[in-house]
Amino acid sequence: MTSTSPIARRFDFDRSSPDEIALFLAEAAIAAGPAVMDVYERGDEVRAKADGSPVTLADTRAEAIICDHLARAVPRTPIVAEEAACEGPVAVAERFLLVDPLDGTKEFVARNGEFTINVAMIEKGAPIAGAVYAPALGRLWFGGDQAFVCDAPVGAGLPDSSLWRRIRVRSAPDALTVLASRSHCDSDTEAFLAALPIADRRSRGSSLKFCMIGEGLADVYPRFGPTMEWDTAAGDAVLRAAGGVVLDLAGAPLAYGKIGADLRNGAFVAWGDSAAARRFGSC
Structure with missing residues (x-):
């Protein structure tokens, strides 16, 4: 480039x-x-x-x-x-x-x-x-x-x-560094995180969370609250280019152009290590 x-x-x-x-x-x-x-x-x-x-x-x-x-x-x-x-x-x-x-x-x-x-x-x-x-x-x-x-x-x-x-994502360690939204956290997020081995939990705003995972500074970012496609697309692109994945609750890559849903996203989980995503599941 x-x-x-x-x-x-x-x-x-x-x-x-x-x-x-x-x-x-x-x-x-x-x-x-x-x-x-x-x-x-x-x-x-x-x-x-x-x-x-x-x-x-x-x-x-x-x-x-x-x-x-x-x-x-x-x-x-x-x-x-x-x-x-x-x-x-x-x-x-x-x-x-x-x-x-x-x-x-x-x-x-x-x-x-x-x-x-x-x-x-x-x-x-x-x-x-x-x-x-x-x-x-x-x-x-x-x-x-x-x-x-x-x-x-x-x-x-x-x-x-x-x-x-x-930048490139890292392989997930035994205990994960989790990113959570500074302004949007809920009971579903807490339930998801309770099932993970967590070493550190950090709060960050906006699409910085995708970028931090892309840099290998964190491992997972769950989002169960509402977002729109424009909220996630750029960070998702950066993370995918760095080797990460953003999965919906069916385990498929987060899709865009959902005009029937007014471009609203469902719940998703962003992972740096795709092997960790398979091991722990997307929900």
Whole structure:
């Protein structure tokens, strides 16, 4: 994988590898970083959406920037972005883009830095490439065929390829490091965790949990509460590229493009080591 120039007027998915697509998505994600951090540093007011979930000016600004980049570069590819999707019906195709302009709005409001900007490419129901940018942390993860992490200061653009570090999941130890959502934990999650040999349990916000497993810093992340496809797609893509798996409760890879379910995910478990997933089961 090699570095590319800033987002071009046109991007040809048909002629691009998953690694090249991941870079294209990474450029779109980091382009929104300055707008998000501007709102973060000012501490603007939060309002509630129709479903009661929080939204900030950072969500809408970041989504506009990302979608503008994507629409200019790939005008014929459907884009499903969180805030637009909340306003009306969405359309997907065999290939489409998923955008979460601010994953972890509660973390954003709490000002703990654990929020991300997520962009993913879905093809035939699977996330084949994705980018996760944590602007407050200055970190970028992206993956297609391979997965990488690098420092990415806000406003500096995509770092040179010499600064990227390839990441890979680890083999599960006898006692696992578990990641749980900082804002969303429930009795089903606790029941699942009670059946595992756990050495350490950590809380993290947003899609950072997928990325930590991809880096080999943790082993499993269960999520039994509700999520949307744009919440998980980019982190899922990075984790898969790093050698991990995200399984539903039937033990199948988490699927995308579930238009009949309004793009809602069911329960899932993200694993670094697929052998551990088989040993302990997905639920």
